[in-house]
Amino acid sequence: MSDVTTLASLAVPVGIGATLAMDGMVSLRTRIWGVATLDYRLVGRWLGHLAKGRFSHAAIASSARVRGEAVLGWAAHYLIGVAFAAGLIVIAGQQPSLLACLLTGLLTSAAPFLIVQPGMGRGVASSKAPQPSRARLNTLITHLSFGIGLYLALRIWTAVP
Numbered sequence: 001m002s003d004v005t006t007l008a009s010l011a012v013p014v015g016i017g018a019t020l021a022m023d024g025m026v027s028l029r030t031r032i033w034g035v036a037t038l039d040y041r042l043v044g045r046w047l048g049h050l051a052k053g054r055f056s057h058a059a060i061a062s063s064a065r066v067r068g069e070a071v072l073g074w075a076a077h078y079l080i081g082v083a084f085a086a087g088l089i090v091i092a093g094q095q096p097s098l099l100a101c102l103l104t105g106l107l108t109s110a111a112p113f114l115i116v117q118p119g120m121g122r123g124v125a126s127s128k129a130p131q132p133s134r135a136r137l138n139t140l141i142t143h144l145s146f147g148i149g150l151y152l153a154l155r156i157w158t159a160v161p
């Protein structure tokens with residue numbers, strides 16, 4: 001088995017597990033506290049326009065729909081989770097500490113802050129959102145839950161024979 005195959009055999013289930021944990025936490029926070037969540041259909045819309053050469057939008061919700069945007073957005077969400085898991089495993093190994101996983105979660109916040117939010121019309125780190133501080137905090141909490149998910153998924157997956 002090649003190094004790439006070994007990495008993928010761990011990164012895929014761990015990335016999916018961590019992303020599921022993150023989505024579960026978002027769902028819980030939405031149900032309990034009414035926290036607004038990202039619509040991955042709009043991420044798919046943004047990606048669809050990105051493929052046509054358009055990076056930024058005044059407001060992605062007002063932009064033209066893209067065929068298959070919901071599937072594209074959700075697939076990208078989980079593929080990115082797998083990529084982040086692979087990065088953690090490459091850097092920290094198959095048994096990273098909880099701290100390494102939490103730091104990874106925090107570092108992954110750079111993607112929405114610097115790429116997705118500006119591209120979708122929310123500004124760098126949601127600076128154009130109605131409540132930028134709340135939006136930033138939600139992003140950080142969401143990505144910390146991804147970090148916790150990384151830790152748990154790695155522990156579970158590596159314990160399975």
